[in-house]
Amino acid sequence: MKKMQLEICCGTTCYMMGANRLLYIENEVPPELRGKFEVKALPCMGLCNDKNLSGAPYVKLNGIIIENATIEKICDKMRAMLDD
């Protein structure tokens, strides 16, 4: 099965608002999600100035933007994707 692609924005705003913790997500996810995704850090996604989005940190899971991303939020999205 193809692994899910998780892209984490490491721009200034995202990093300060929590992306620094998200970079360690592989160690933090519950066992059922381990090995099911690949993490990639990006210099900046350029989303922090988009008024239509609710706030940093931003990540993309298989290209879908997750705003105000937390490890729990990302795990929920991953589970939903796996269920689909």
Added chain:
Amino acid sequence: MYSQLFVEMESFQFTKTGQAACGDDIQIKVLKDENRYLAVLSDGLGSGVKAHVLANMTTTMALRYLQSNMDTLQSVETIMDSLPVCEVRKISYSTFSMIDLRLGGITRIVEMGNPQYIQLRGTEEVQPLKHETIVSKHWPDRQVECYELKMIPGDRLIVSSDGVTQSGLGEGPQYRFGWRRSGEMEYARARISSNPEISSFSLARSIAYQAYGISKNTCKDDISCMVIYMRKPRVMRLLTGPPFHKDHDIDFAKCANLGEEHTIVCGGTTANILERVIDRKVEIDISKLRRDDKLPPAGRLPGVAMVTEGILTLTRVCKALEDSEPTDSLPETARKIIEMMKQHDKIEFVVGTKVNEAHQDPSLPQDLELRRGIIRRISSALNQKFRKETEITFF
């Protein structure tokens, strides 16, 4: 031939194990208008704070006398007469080396009690043009060695305290008399042979570490090594921040053409501009992340040495330069930027002036100063503390 030259003067020190302050002192002054480069290395009697005071008094006085072209003997006697007398040994004492390097002219070195300087042209030792020993009437037991030499482009001067040449003293038959000047010179020649462009800082640090290693990783004396290297200037360029007008993105990105080892990009949006222009992607290696790093990880992009986050990283670099923090304790990215700056003589900043509105969000947990201000502070610290030339271009 000499007008385009850069004189790189750097040093590295270890403090005697168990002491709070280094008993050696080094002071450097550049008189640009006179094309003169002055340096003094002094070793104060004993060790610790008392020795440091003696050494610091010596370097301060000697540098002033050098600058004012005072007679050598008079300078030396005044220094010796001025030093406080040690209550234990009942003598006032410091050893020193004074260097007055003149671009295109004669370089003069005055030594009292310090190991003799080493002049290397490539890996070959160069003998002085003239050598004279003077003995003071006030201090008949002190000999002052005066040398005149010619420095040409590519030459290096190595000046050390006896903590270098006497390192390892008594550590087995090889070091019955310590590392000695000959051992230090052989080591320097080997380092230059394997890396002919080695910077003054790297060579001074390498020699000091070798001396430290010979002493089985303890310092029985303060270890100081200064290297002066006359050569063509090395230029590096740091690009940061997107240009105010998007139309200028391509011209801005073209500034990253100085060569992979000489260019750094600081900023996510800045990196995005380069990605678009050269049609390649930044790759960030997160496998070696350290939780205590406190700065975003660096990335790789063809044609540049490193891509880092912008304002947090530059703020950390600025603080470290202003406070003269040791680089070993810095986060990886800030350490690499500062080390690269130290390896170069001229640092050109190419600064985009567009303000990221998201950085003005008051909920961000830390003050984010405007990029222009941080770059000016970094530039000023590099000028004043590290004698680097800098240039700032705004886009």
